[in-house]
Amino acid sequence: MNAPGRPQVIRGGLVAFPGEGDVRPADLLIEDGRIAAIVGPGQPLPEDVETIDATDRLVMPGLVNAHTHSHLALAKGISRSWTLELHLHNGSWTGGGQNVDDRYLLAQASAAEMLLKGCTSCYDLVLELPCPSPEGMFATAAGYLDAGMRAVIAPMLADRTFWQAIPGLRAALPEAAQASVDAITMAGADVNLAACDRMLAQWPHPRDRVRPGLAPTIPLHCSDDFWTGARALADRHGAPMHAHLAESKIQEISGRARYGHSLTAHLDQLGILGPDFTAAHGIWLDADDLDILARRGACVAHNPSSNFRLGSGIANVPAMVAAGVRVGIGSDACSCSDHQNLFEVMRLACYLSRTASFDPDDWLTPRDVFEMATCGSARALGMQDMIGDIRPGLAADLVFLDLGSVNFTPLNDALYQLVFAEEGRSITKVMVGGRTVVEDGRLTTIDYPALRTRLNERARELMAANAPRRAALAAIEPYVQHFCVGLAQGRIELTQDSPT
Ligand SMILES: [Zn+2]
Structure with missing residues (x-):
């Protein structure tokens, strides 16, 4: 680690500039944790x-995980063949039974994986049931802070359960199943908002490292009064907002x-959307929705x-970009992508864009997705003036990749190989604010063997504690699946009168 205040120079590297879409040899002068000169x-x-000798290294800004x-850091490999709805149905055991100490532990687990894989900042949406606690969010933030990572920490908010949120679903369950899901309750909007107000007012951590946000989790899971109350709170405290928007056909x-x-039109009518709003997923959006998001300056993760x-x-995503919507890149939770590897996610984003059009001019390029996973995601976090690119004044959040690795040999096009070949294995060093947090592939801020032991212990404890709820929900799952698949396939139709 460098001595405090002593300037550093990163010399001899090939530097990737996502904002310019350029890769060229350059030396970087770092002062007080920021890039002072290129x-x-x-x-x-x-x-x-x-x-700092960067010979044979590709130096890039730290990746930013927008979602x-x-x-759910303990949930790798747990999900079966679940749709989003079955994932939500099981959410109270896959991420349930946790306490405030778990908040710190699981933030450390997330930070460890992300830092090792070249991600230096993230937008973390944290669920506590039946209501978020300021202490839980402070502990999450402390986990990231001690790991040396930046994060926006947003409690997930809802005053309806999953079974209440989808019209007709609860009524379609057998009576005993209705009683079972009715036993799982959410705190009311007032209780949630009071907890968030206290969290925002009493935030104890440096906001340039870890800052609070608000995440009314899914439009249908929050009453309108809850939405407008959350927006008022966000405005009062200058906190960004984040929600899952049109993630599944069933939601839409x-x-x-x-x-x-549409959900997007509804949020817009409530006055929720703005430049500080990030919409996660945005799969089932039409042209009008994209136009609304673009006009409001919102981001999609x-x-x-x-x-x-x-x-x-x-x-x-090509349609989002064409409409003028800013896009960041996220991994989502370990329960639904099992890893926190933005190299993998960038590659998928690039590949996936090829399904949208037969015209390659419409496809996302490696340059596009690299910009999204850095500058774009930084904007989603509201940290675009601090991170996400390499230019004077921005934080020295940097990742060093070995150009001697198999992924860059031979070196034909560093940016294309970064997106199409790299998986994180070439990373030799990661800095956040000029401080080295990964060196020679090892975390300098976390005792990983000790963390691993604790995570394995805690995973076993929580699996055992959550077993009764898991079994109860498994018994109901076929009914939820039948209803939701029928809805998605058009065999079941909803009206505004469908019971909730
Ligand atoms: Zn999510």
């Missing part, structure tokens, strides 16, 4: 600087049944690996 290779720099959920169908128009895993559909 100079041509070998140009004179101030004396008394610590030199994840640390409370249900939204039109409940509101008489594109999560292709999660969308594949859950069979949610294909987000038309």
Whole structure:
């Protein structure tokens, strides 16, 4: 780690600039954790600087994960062949039974994986049942802070359960199943908002590292009063907002049944959308929805690996870009993409865009998705003035990749190989704010063997504690699946009168 205050120079590297879409040799002068100057290779720099040799290295800004959920960090490999709805049906055991100590532990687990895979900032949407606690969010933030990572921490908010949110679903369950899901309750909007107000007012951490946001989780899961209350709170405290929007066909169908128009139009009518709003997924959006999001300056967090895993559909990112919507890239939770690897996600985003058109001019290029996973995601976090690119004044959040690795040999086009060949294995060093947090593939901020032991212990404990609820929900799952598949396939139709 560098001595505090002593400038550093990263010399001899090939530098990837996502904002410019360029890769060229350059030296970087780092002062007080920020990029102070970018100079041509070998140009004179101030004396008394610590030199970091970047020969044979590709230096890029840290990737930014626009959408994840640390409370599901223990859920790798747990989900079966679940759609989003079956994933939500099982959510109270896959991420349930946790306490405030778990918040810190699981933030550390998430940070460890992301940092090792070249991601230095994330937008973390955290669920606590039946209501978020300020202490839980503070502990999550502390987990990231101690790992040396930046994050926006947004409690997930809802005053309706999954079974209440989809019109007709609860009524379609057998009576005993209705009683079973009725036993799972959410706190009311007032209780949620009071907790969030306290969290925002009492936030104890440096906001340039970890800052709070608000995440009314899914439009249908929050009453209108809850939405407008959350927006007022966000405005009062200058906190960004984030929600899952039109992630599944069922959500979009249900939204039109409940509101008489699209989910996006509904949020817009409530005055929710703005430049500080990030819409996760955005798969089932039409041209009017994209136009609304573009006019409001909102961002979309594109999560292709999660969308594949859950069979949610294909987000038309080229159409979003054409409409003027800013797009960031996210991994989503370990329960629905099992990993936090933005290299994999960038590659998927690039591939997936090829399904939208037969014309290759419409496809996303490696340059496009690299920009999305850095500058675009930084904007989703509201940190675009601080991270996401390499230019003077931005934080020195940097990832070093070995150009001698098999992924870059031979070196034909660093940007194409970064997106189409790299999986994170070439990473040798990661810095956040000029501080080295990964060196030679190892975390410098976390005792990983100790963390691993604790995570394995806690995963076993929670699996055992959640077993009764898991079994109860498994018994109901076929009914939920039957209803939701019927809805998606058009065999079941909803009206505004469908019971909730
Ligand atoms: Zn999510």
